[in-house]
Structures are given as C-alpha cells and as structure tokens.
C-alpha cells in the first residue's frame with residue numbers, strides 16, 4: 001500500500017499522540033479526548049467529549065482503528081487485494097456482489113454523478129493515474145491518442161445495478177476510484193461507531209473532511225477553520241464555521257498538484273475533457289449533514305468551477321463557500337445557505 005506523508009488536516013490543527021485527554025476536569029464531568037493516527041494515505045483526528053474510563057478509552061481507540069482498517073480492505077484502490085481493486089480487475093461484466101459499505105459508496109457516487117451531469121464521476125481512475133496522480137501515477141502527461149483511448153474507459157453510465165446488492169460493468173475496462181468521497185464516508189462510519197458507544201459529542205476528521213456532532217467541551221458548536229488555499233506556506237485560516245450535527249469538506253488545487261515542464265496539473269479531472277481543471281477555482285468547501293456527501297459535492301463543485309459550481313450548489317441548496325484565484329489574490333463567493341454557519345451561536 002502506498003502511504004503518502006500524511007497531509008496535514010486542513011481547517012483545524014491539533015496533532016497529538018494517538019489518544020490523549022485534552023481537558024482535565026473532575027469526574028464525572030465530560031472530558032475531551034483526542035484520537036489520531038494514519039489512515040487512507042492521510043491522517044485522522046477525532047475529538048470526543050465524554051466521560052470515559054481508561055478501558056472505554058482503549059475500546060474507542062480500537063473501534064476507530066477497526067473501522068478504518070475494515071474500510072481500507074473494501075474501498076481502497078491503493079491496495080490490490082481490496083474489494084474495489086478486485087472489482088476493477090474483474091473484466092467479466094458479470095454481476096459483482098458488494099459489501100454493504102461498498103454498495104453505499106457506489107450509491108452515493110452514482111447519484112451525485114447523475115445530479116451533476118457527470119462532473120462527478122468515480123470512473124475517472126485511469127485518467128487520474130495518466131495525469132500523474134492516484135495509485136499508479138504516470139511519469140508524463142498523456143498524448144492526444146492515449147487520452148482519446150483513456151476517455152473510452154471512463155463514464156459512470158457504463159455501470160449498472162445488477163440486483164439489490166451487486167453492480168455490473170457494461171464495459172470490461174471500467175475502473176473506479178473512491179478517493180473523492182472515501183475519506184468523508186470513513187468519517188461517517190467512525191461517527192456511527194461512536195454513536196453506538198453512546199458518544200454523541202465529537203468532531204471527527206479524516207484527510208481534512210470533518211463531521212461535528214453535538215457541542216464541544218465549551219458547550220458551544222465546534223469551530224472549524226477553512227484554510228486559505230495557498231501552497232507551500234504555513235497553514236492559515238480564511239474563514240471559520242460553527243458546526244453542530246453538520247459536516248464540512250473542502251476540495252482544492254493548492255496541495256495535491258504536480259508540475260511537468262513548467263505546467264501545473266491539478267488532481268481533479270474534468271470528465272468532459274479528460275484533462276485536469278484549468279479554471280481559477282482555488283478551493284471550495286461544502287456543508288452537508290453527511291460527510292461522504294460533503295466530500296463528494298466538494299469535488300463536484302471543484303470540477304464544475306466557480307460559475308457552474310455556484311449555480312449547482314444554489315440549485316441543490318448546498319451551503320458552499322468558494323475561493324477563486326484572481327489577479328493579486330482571491331475572490332470569495334458563497335451560496336445564501338452558507339452565511340448562517342459563520343455566525344457563532
């Protein structure tokens with residue numbers, strides 16, 4: 001499995017040992033605990049506000065690790081033995097039985113692909129690799145002939161449901177990539193595991209995608225910073241949102257990119273052209289009750305760009321905040337639904 005150096009968690013910054021009690025307080029007052037570690041080629045950080053015994057603390061830590069390890073065996077295209085990789089390697093076009101988690105990710109992904117007219121498309125995997133990202137990054141950008149051949153291998157409409165819990169490729173060469181929503185889905189799964197243990201106040205973050213539940217240790221909604229989209233500089237916060245029972249995810253062009261012969265390529269691919277994005281959107285943050293959806297919609301808006309993305313977000317009533325490159329700096333745009341989350345409540 002490829003492991004990148006963990007990308008720092010965007011938006012809030014608190015990296016610490018795997019488990020630690022952050023606030024000291026007299027029992028049985030709730031305390032704040034932090035759980036962190038590597039997952040999905042990046043990093044997770046989870047703050048929990050609860051009353052936990054030492055034994056429960058270890059159990060929560062283990063439950064989080066178990067959830068993430070199990071998802072890696074299902075959703076990763078970075079390991080050849082995962083369920084997704086087996087699906088990608090299967091060229092039979094026969095129904096492929098799915099685990100509940102993989103089925104759920106496919107359902108969210110295909111719904112958003114349809115809603116977005118294919119701007120969001122999990123079959124872009126071969127193009128992602130060809131432009132130098134993903135698990136098998138090519139050294140050089142593809143030429144026109146290669147690009148045309150690769151585009152034949154892309155299109156969510158080449159997938160169809162085959163009964164309730166199985167999916168089928170209509171073309172044998174179709175391959176899928178869950179990177180645009182897998183970390184967000186991972187956050188939702190961690191949230192479920194915490195709720196099952198009676199924990200209802202937490203802030204769970206994986207790869208910068210965040211779900212905030214209940215109130216923080218100070219008894220107010222969680223404050224999550226949206227990062228200023230500047231490469232190679234100290235992380236700084238552009239805006240802050242106050243979240244309770246809400247997720248926020250950000251996609252951007254400023255961390256994951258490569259330069260070949262002086263040309264900068266984004267890891268976001270426009271399925272309409274088969275090429276990395278060229279528009280001036282620097283980052284977009286989306287709020288949604290579910291982190292998988294927030295994550296997928298953030299990529300969708302990133303691909304659609306500042307104008308079509310804003311129109312799409314408004315039509316879908318998505319709280320969304322756009323930072324657009326302009327001469328000498330940035331321009332900010334937001335949907336009407338976003339403003340309420342900037343106010344401390």
Ligand code: FAD
Pocket residue numbers: 001002003004039040041042071072074075076077078119120121122124128133134177178179180181182183207208250251252256267268269270271295298299302303
């Ligand atoms: P996002 O904006 O959330 O997503 C961008 C990614 O989505 C692109 O990199 C591309 O893969 C894909 N994409 C591009 N264009 C489109 C489009 N039009 N529609 C849909 N998707 C598109 N990374 C590693 O380096 N090593 C690992 O071992 C590793 N393991 C992983 C395991 C799992 C289970 C998952 C889900 C992901 C794993 N990743 C791994 C990937 C990593 O966690 C991130 O998902 C990835 O780097 C993109 O995250 P992002 O937040 O930067 O970008």
